[in-house]
Amino acid sequence: MSGGLSGRAAIAGIGATEFSKESGRSELRLAAEAVLAALDDAGLSPADVDGLVTFTQDANQEIAVAREIGAGDLSFFSRVEYGGGAACGTVAHAAMAVATGMARTVVCYRAFNERSGRRFGRPDAGLGGQPTSQGLEMSWHVPYGLATPAAWVAMFARRYLHVHGASSEDFGRVAVAMRRHAATNPAAWFHGRPITLEEHQASRWIAEPLRLLDCCQESDGAVALVVTSAERARDLRRSPALITAAAQGSAAGQMMMTSYYRDDLTGLPEMGVVGRRLWEASGLSPGDVQTAILYDHFTPFVLVQLEELGFCGRGEAPDLVRDGGIELGGRLPVNPHGGQLGEAYIHGMNGIAEAVRQIRGTSANQVGGVANVLVTAGTGVPTSGLVLSAG
Amino acid sequence: MTAGEPREGGLPGERELRELAAKQAALGEIRGTPAADPVNAPMIRHWLDAMGDENPVYLDEGLAPPAMAQVWTMPGVRRRAGDPSPVDDVLAALDAGGYTGVVATNCRQTYHRYARVGERLTPATRFTSLAGPKRTALGEGYFATWDVTWYAETGEAVAEMMFRVLKFRPPRNQEQPQTVEPYPLRPAVSPDTAFFWEGVRRGELRVQSCGDCGELRHPPGPMCPRCRSGNRSYAVASGEGVVHSYVVHHHPPVPGLRPPFAVALVELPEGVRIVGGVVDCPPGDVTVGMPVRVTFRRMDDELTLPLWKPKERR
Amino acid sequence: MTTAGEPARDEAEVGAELPALSIDLTPTVVISTALATMDFTPVHHDPALARAQGSKDVFLNILTTMGLVERYVTDWAGPGAVIRGIDVRLGVPAYAGDRLTFAGAVAARDAGEITVEVRGRVSLGDHATGTVTLSLPRRGEEGR
Numbered sequence: 001m002s003g004g005l006s007g008r009a010a011i012a013g014i015g016a017t018e019f020s021k022e023s024g025r026s027e028l029r030l031a032a033e034a035v036l037a038a039l040d041d042a043g044l045s046p047a048d049v050d051g052l053v054t055f056t057q058d059a060n061q062e063i064a065v066a067r068e069i070g071a072g073d074l075s076f077f078s079r080v081e082y083g084g085g086a087a088c089g090t091v092a093h094a095a096m097a098v099a100t101g102m103a104r105t106v107v108c109y110r111a112f113n114e115r116s117g118r119r120f121g122r123p124d125a126g127l128g129g130q131p132t133s134q135g136l137e138m139s140w141h142v143p144y145g146l147a148t149p150a151a152w153v154a155m156f157a158r159r160y161l162h163v164h165g166a167s168s169e170d171f172g173r174v175a176v177a178m179r180r181h182a183a184t185n186p187a188a189w190f191h192g193r194p195i196t197l198e199e200h201q202a203s204r205w206i207a208e209p210l211r212l213l214d215c216c217q218e219s220d221g222a223v224a225l226v227v228t229s230a231e232r233a234r235d236l237r238r239s240p241a242l243i244t245a246a247a248q249g250s251a252a253g254q255m256m257m258t259s260y261y262r263d264d265l266t267g268l269p270e271m272g273v274v275g276r277r278l279w280e281a282s283g284l285s286p287g288d289v290q291t292a293i294l295y296d297h298f299t300p301f302v303l304v305q306l307e308e309l310g311f312c313g314r315g316e317a318p319d320l321v322r323d324g325g326i327e328l329g330g331r332l333p334v335n336p337h338g339g340q341l342g343e344a345y346i347h348g349m350n351g352i353a354e355a356v357r358q359i360r361g362t363s364a365n366q367v368g369g370v371a372n373v374l375v376t377a378g379t380g381v382p383t384s385g386l387v388l389s390a391g
Numbered sequence: 392m393t394a395g396e397p398r399e400g401g402l403p404g405e406r407e408l409r410e411l412a413a414k415q416a417a418l419g420e421i422r423g424t425p426a427a428d429p430v431n432a433p434m435i436r437h438w439l440d441a442m443g444d445e446n447p448v449y450l451d452e453g454l455a456p457p458a459m460a461q462v463w464t465m466p467g468v469r470r471r472a473g474d475p476s477p478v479d480d481v482l483a484a485l486d487a488g489g490y491t492g493v494v495a496t497n498c499r500q501t502y503h504r505y506a507r508v509g510e511r512l513t514p515a516t517r518f519t520s521l522a523g524p525k526r527t528a529l530g531e532g533y534f535a536t537w538d539v540t541w542y543a544e545t546g547e548a549v550a551e552m553m554f555r556v557l558k559f560r561p562p563r564n565q566e567q568p569q570t571v572e573p574y575p576l577r578p579a580v581s582p583d584t585a586f587f588w589e590g591v592r593r594g595e596l597r598v599q600s601c602g603d604c605g606e607l608r609h610p611p612g613p614m615c616p617r618c619r620s621g622n623r624s625y626a627v628a629s630g631e632g633v634v635h636s637y638v639v640h641h642h643p644p645v646p647g648l649r650p651p652f653a654v655a656l657v658e659l660p661e662g663v664r665i666v667g668g669v670v671d672c673p674p675g676d677v678t679v680g681m682p683v684r685v686t687f688r689r690m691d692d693e694l695t696l697p698l699w700k701p702k703e704r705r
Numbered sequence: 706m707t708t709a710g711e712p713a714r715d716e717a718e719v720g721a722e723l724p725a726l727s728i729d730l731t732p733t734v735v736i737s738t739a740l741a742t743m744d745f746t747p748v749h750h751d752p753a754l755a756r757a758q759g760s761k762d763v764f765l766n767i768l769t770t771m772g773l774v775e776r777y778v779t780d781w782a783g784p785g786a787v788i789r790g791i792d793v794r795l796g797v798p799a800y801a802g803d804r805l806t807f808a809g810a811v812a813a814r815d816a817g818e819i820t821v822e823v824r825g826r827v828s829l830g831d832h833a834t835g836t837v838t839l840s841l842p843r844r845g846e847e848g849r
């Protein structure tokens with residue numbers, strides 16, 4: 001393995017609350033519960049925690065979480081920007097802190113009542129209201145009613161359909177695969193509730209060409225991940241998931257969800273940046289991962305990620321998906337837990353936890369012989385990714 | 392494109408309005424979409440019934456009441472796509488100029504003959520004149536006049552109409568007869584983007600250009616990303632464009648808008664893209680590659696937005 | 706003066722008055738005529754929206770005003786009349802709940818063409834004033 005960070009840190013513990021539509025408790029409490037569960041999973045105590053990382057969008061400050069779990073001194077705290085694009089970035093920051101000695105035990109967390117509290121899927125007229133750089137970016141879109149994540153993604157999706165001659169059914173097959181996986185995952189919101197392609201096609205329009213079943217669910221819940229050195233992780237309760245590669249990525253002309261002014265709208269160049277760095281740092285290639293966790297807030301970007309990360313050529317993802325290629329038993333099982341379409345929408349953090357389970361061999365939908373798992377974070381935004389490996 | 396120095400805020404003046412009116416008048420007569428239905432007895436019967444008109448001659452002889460001329464080519468509940476009118480831009484510019492009030496003042500119809508059951512009429516609109524500004528009882532305003540002619544399939548003119556409206560500036564201290572609710576989706580404006588919104592108020596679609604290397608850029612910003620110059624200017628775009636991609640929003644509700652509505656990413660011949668709503672067209676009729684033209688719509692007393700409508704067929 | 710139902714007024718002299726016609730502008734009249742003229746602008750059928758835009762209530766659309774002016778003149782002139790043109794100056798709105806009363810008189814006669822002056826009033830004042838030009842072909846003549 002090559003790369004300065006490669007193999008030096010590991011995820012040693014994972015924890016989560018239940019995934020629901022109404023948690024009935026505060027976001028801070030969800031955060032504390034998930035962090036405690038992750039520490040317990042790793043066989044560590046709150047007193048061991050000296051670093052905390054979360055998303056800039058998280059409502060729970062690191063110091064508040066530290067107080068609630070009864071942690072002591074912190075020597076590292078950090079937040080990662082850009083919505084769901086932060087997910088793998090939190091682990092990257094934690095790994096850097098561990099590798100450089102800034103901290104010894106860093107917990108990454110994300111907690112929200114996204115369904116019962118503030119829902120990201122609802123338009124917010126105030127999005128374009130402030131003359132910050134992001135407010136100004138939004139001001140070229142929101143006044144025309146382009147005001148929801150589904151609508152922002154739909155603009156890319158329409159172009160993808162046009163350029164590649166794809167159809168709504170190609171998006172639908174992604175949703176069907178995710179719900180098939182969730183159906184056999186007891187932790188998934190849609191456990192026992194698979195869908196058919198016909199049901200996908202019959203679901204109502206949200207933002208054409210996206211239907212209801214192209215959009216991930218909204219969830220309440222929290223996930224936490226304990227990152228420590230690879231060496232120390234080997235001595236802890238669980239077998240470690242080594243961080244073989246971690247990367248963040250943004251590309252020229254980058255915007256939040258609305259990078260419409262680049263020449264080509266059918267790719268995700270920021271994910272291309274992440275992919276190239278992950279393959280380079282890990283020394284691996286797409287054929288070396290046994291399963292991938294691809295961020296699936298909306299189905300079209302799963303197709304684009306398969307292409308952008310090199311699992312297939314441009315415009316070929318519909319073919320890959322058509323024959324069950326991303327389902328369990330297929331060429332590349334994607335999101336065995338059911339993804340955010342099927343398990344829960346915890347801003348990508350539940351996907352990292354699933355990657356760890358796949359490495360450990362403890363997933364409800366375990367893929368055979370897993371050595372390496374690729375994980376991605378939010379799409380359409382500056383993003384991040386990980387390669388986790390057994391070791 | 393014409394280059395222009397950013398100007399201080401203000402509204403389209405007399406000269407701009409007169410120039411626009413002359414330009415629209417020079418377009419001549421623009422044909423619209425033929426009537427959805429030929430002249431027919433059920434619509435005549437319905438019309439006579441509603442009017443209380445018992446004249447038997449129409450249904451007996453298969454003739455349309457002449458005052459129905461306009462009825463045959465009314466757009467229906469949802470406006471049909473691309474119905475061309477050289478009038479819209481003038482009215483939009485008057486709106487942008489603060490002449491937001493509107494009252495119809497004259498309607499003169501001339502009937503060359505009665506339309507017959509079975510024939511299908513096609514309207515054609517000609518913008519004829521803009522007069523003003525004049526002081527009126529309602530406030531200062533402009534009289535805009537246009538002609539519509541309805542043609543039979545033979546090319547024969549069946550009926551003509553002269554229509555005139557007064558577009559007036561509602562007096563400030565008075566309660567306005569047509570108070571517009573503030574449009575909730577407002578853009579933030581910074582010193583780097585103000586020129587764009589000023590342009591929109593004047594009926595101009597402005598694209599940032601680098602004062603040094605000439606690079607065009609949208610959305611705009613404080614610097615030229617190509618040559619690093621902070622010397623900014625702008626060009627006025629032709630207003631033409633092609634739909635590069637689009638979205639039809641259905642759910643959830645968006646404040647200030649009624650779904651479904653279409654939002655397009657429009658590619659301008661000048662080489663930049665811009666996002667805007669598509670109007671005067673059912674959302675289901677929008678396609679990638681569709682030619683569109685900018686139209687400036689006043690959303691409330693303060694905000695005008697550049698929106699897109701299907702390009703006129705000529 | 707004439708009485709309703711009489712045949713065409715090819716002998717009507719300049720100054721001859723048309724019988725008055727009053728129409729109660731019930732919401733049904735306003736809305737049914739708006740729909741019959743294919744005018745779906747909400748101010749002609751949606752009272753809440755009309756009020757929100759500063760109007761007292763729903764009001765007659767212009768296509769209906771033209772239609773009622775035509776009806777007023779042909780009621781008098783009879784089925785033989787051929788309407789050549791209607792030229793109307795539009796005044797105050799004709800709101801639902803009001804009453805629209807037409808008055809008219811022959812203003813000119815010229816080579817078989819008659820010009821009738823028409824005034825339609827509502828409680829707020831003149832709703833429509835103008836002229837209707839018509840001809841009254843003799844029996845057997847094709848005029849329309």
